[in-house]
Amino acid sequence: MKALYYEKYGDISVLKQGELDDPKVVPDEEVLIKVKYFGLNPLDYKLRSGMLKLMTFPTFPRTIGSDFSGEIIALGKNVKNFKVGDNVFGFLSQLNKGVSSQLLTANESILSLIPSNTDLPEASAVPLAALTSYQALVQLAKVRKGNKVLINGASGGTGIFAVQIAKMLGSSVTSITSDRNIRWMRDTFLVDNAIDYNQENFLDNLKNNEYDIIYDCYGNLSFNSVKNLLKSGGSFVTTDPFKLSNLIGMLVSKFSKKNFLSVIVNSNNTDLNVIKNWIEDGKIKIFVDKKYNFNEAHLAYKYLETQRVKGKVIVKVDD
Ligand SMILES: NC(=O)c1ccc[n+]([C@@H]2O[C@H](COP(=O)([O-])OP(=O)(O)OC[C@H]3O[C@@H](n4cnc5c(N)ncnc54)[C@H](OP(=O)(O)O)[C@@H]3O)[C@@H](O)[C@H]2O)c1
Known part of the structure; x- marks a missing residue:
């Protein structure tokens, strides 16, 4: 099968297009997918650069990307909820492989049918980023009607879903x-x-004790830099839990009435179905900035x- 992969960590130049072996067996709980599109996330270049090598298996060649959409073409013998021909989407936690190949096996527990009002390209833009912001705001910070939420x-990718989820659930949103x-x-x-x-010192112009939730999905704020803006009982949530300033923030928050929370996104179709339903109900829209062909993936990166x-x-992905 055609694939995009790398054989050593490095910059964009390590990406290659070539042939890799087709998956040989479809494990019992998994399906075989003909991948049609994959979506990119900063995680993909962080992995490729070797920045996260302590957290992943050093298996090469490695394909890239987490998010995918495609058509099921074979079923493992215990698969219950899908059939051949279904168009599905999901994201694969890239411990040892990515999704940038014509064929992919994936466990049915991370898959959902694509929303009925979208297509395969749009669906590939959703899973990892939407699930991150859903798990951060809804499951961790417990956002609710009337909350004031600041989103950095x-x-x-994560921000556009965060803004829509917070607004949909009745919060007042300030965007950065x-x-x-x-x-x-x-x-x-x-x-x-x-x-x-x-704007110079833009945080200084915000009111103290104003926000129920501050969601830093860019990654350059810290608990210490924004804790004055939080109400008592409010939460700072970050997508960058391992940064030193956030490790310090986590400790400092233990002595504060304000919470430090961090999200590490989890791939599962219970949560993905919530997102799918919101898209089908028109509550969440998908925004694809640019679409690239397979042989242009380096430009996408x-x-x-x-x-x-x-x-x-x-x-x-090429047919
Ligand atoms: N922990 C997890 O499970 C998890 C999951 C998903 C993502 N993440 C991490 O979260 C981060 C964001 O991911 P993403 O997919 O949202 O990234 P992204 O799509 O690359 O974010 C791009 C956005 O960042 C904004 N930006 C650039 N400089 C900024 C600044 N100084 N202040 C505020 N915004 C700025 C840009 O807005 P302008 O063009 O207006 O500057 C742009 O729209 C990444 O580090 C990613 O690895 C972690």
């Missing part, structure tokens, strides 16, 4: 982005307040690595 990095995304935040996501992070993506970047 609101225009990125650069100037070029302020109007998009106001007009499309109907945020209550939009802040430009390039180059763009993602600018950290200026608006929504998501996806790649089409």
